[in-house]
Amino acid sequence: MDLISRTVEFVKSLSADDFSGHDWWHVSRVYRLSKFIAEKENANMFLVSMAALLHDVDDWKLNKHESFRAKEWLIQCDLDKKIQNEILKIISEVSFRGSGEVIIPSTIEGKIVQDADRLDALGAIGIARTFAYGGANKREIYNPEQAPEIHKTFDEYKSKQSHTINHFYEKLLLLKDLMNTETAKKLAIKRHQIMVSFLDDFNAEWNVGSENI
Ligand code: NI
Numbered sequence: 670m671d672l673i674s675r676t677v678e679f680v681k682s683l684s685a686d687d688f689s690g691h692d693w694w695h696v697s698r699v700y701r702l703s704k705f706i707a708e709k710e711n712a713n714m715f716l717v718s719m720a721a722l723l724h725d726v727d728d729w730k731l732n733k734h735e736s737f738r739a740k741e742w743l744i745q746c747d748l749d750k751k752i753q754n755e756i757l758k759i760i761s762e763v764s765f766r767g768s769g770e771v772i773i774p775s776t777i778e779g780k781i782v783q784d785a786d787r788l789d790a791l792g793a794i795g796i797a798r799t800f801a802y803g804g805a806n807k808r809e810i811y812n813p814e815q816a817p818e819i820h821k822t823f824d825e826y827k828s829k830q831s832h833t834i835n836h837f838y839e840k841l842l843l844l845k846d847l848m849n850t851e852t853a854k855k856l857a858i859k860r861h862q863i864m865v866s867f868l869d870d871f872n873a874e875w876n877v878g879s880e881n882i
Pocket of ligand 1: 695699724725786
């Protein structure tokens with residue numbers, strides 16, 4: 670088996686019990702989307718593929734404690750040390766850490782995987798994942814008494830247990846303007862629009878009859 674296929678099997682085995690929207694199928698979509706963007710942007714396909722496959726295995730949302738699964742896997746694969754470090758650097762630069770700590774990746778490969786990960790948080794799939802994540806974390810779907818707020822630090826963002834609709838206003842609707850590559854910017858426009866019209870419909874349905882109270 671080649672390295673990519675072995676890495677696919679490794680990641681599948683780790684994410685079998687995830688119901689928070691970070692399951693294997695999320696990784697699979699990010700992997701395909703990353704390769705699609707990489708082709709258009711002339712990036713290193715191997716680095717993009719490996720980083721996309723491993724981008725969530727040490728994510729703070731999935732693990733209670735700090736882990737080094739990606740690093741340990743790359744060592745086990747006996748990859749060249751320089752390439753290992755390039756892949757690990759991409760992964761570390763990819764995650765969104767709350768509004769105050771946005772990292773712009775330093776390489777085109779990092780920019781692509783970050784774009785693909787963010788695109789999977791948008792649109793119809795983004796909506797489905799957001800509610801799955803909210804449910805898995807015991808969040809209300811919506812609470813009209815809690816207005817959205819933009820968090821200044823990663824810790825604040827992480828500790829606030831707001832309802833799921835707020836997550837659209839606090840994070841997801843901001844992502845369209847944070848895309849790095851031209852290819853992702855184009856893909857993000859439609860996905861953004863789907864969320865805007867979903868929120869319009871959600872609010873309209875929620876408020877039916879409220880003018881009569
Ligand atoms: Ni991800």
